[in-house]
Amino acid sequence: MQGEKAIVNRLPKCEKVIPIWLVFLNNLPTLGMFVLGMLIIGQFNTLAGVGYIIYAVFSIIWFWARICTQCHQYATKACPCGYGVISAMIFKKKQNKNFADVFRRHISILFPVWFIPPILSVYLLVKGFSLYLFLATILFSTLAFILIPLISKIVSCKDCTNKAQCPWMKKKEIRIIDKDFVNTTQKIE
Secondary structure, three states: OHHHHHHHHOOOOOOOOOOHHHHHHHHHHHHHHHHHHHHHHHHHOHHHHHHHHHHHHHHHHHHHHHOHHHOOOOOOOOOOOOHHHHHHHHOOOOOOOOHHHHHHHHHHHHHHHHHHHHHHHHHHHHHOOOHHHHHHHHHHHHHHHHHHHHHHHHHHOOOOOOHHHOOOOOOEEEEEEOOOOOEEEEEEO
């Protein structure tokens, strides 16, 4: 593990440049998800909807401050979301942290943004069906749980130079004990 941390900290600064269309492709569905989340929660309470959008913006800024400052794409145009450049404008680079550990520790800040709207929507739909709310929930869920992960997997993260250190994209390994009781490691998709 110590050797892995040393390697991660010595990664060269990324020189790759992501085209602007890819930055928009990464951010527009997320923006749509935030707006739909606000509209869904706003069906429950207008102030709660406004609180949701404020929290969503706060969570992205937290991401820039805590995760992006540890990434070797910091201050480069290599980040598919454009966060490396934005983070560098606001926050100083942090050193000597393992990116995967930092990512795992701080990514949970985004979970409420993804899960509160559909959970609240189910409650509201059971309480009283609304076609508007139903369609907004379908669209939110399609963006959040299908389109955004698909864009990440197929386009954004596919050739990312930080992929090996990223807990979301790193191939998982499992230990298998074969018939001769020899430990082997096998990558799973």
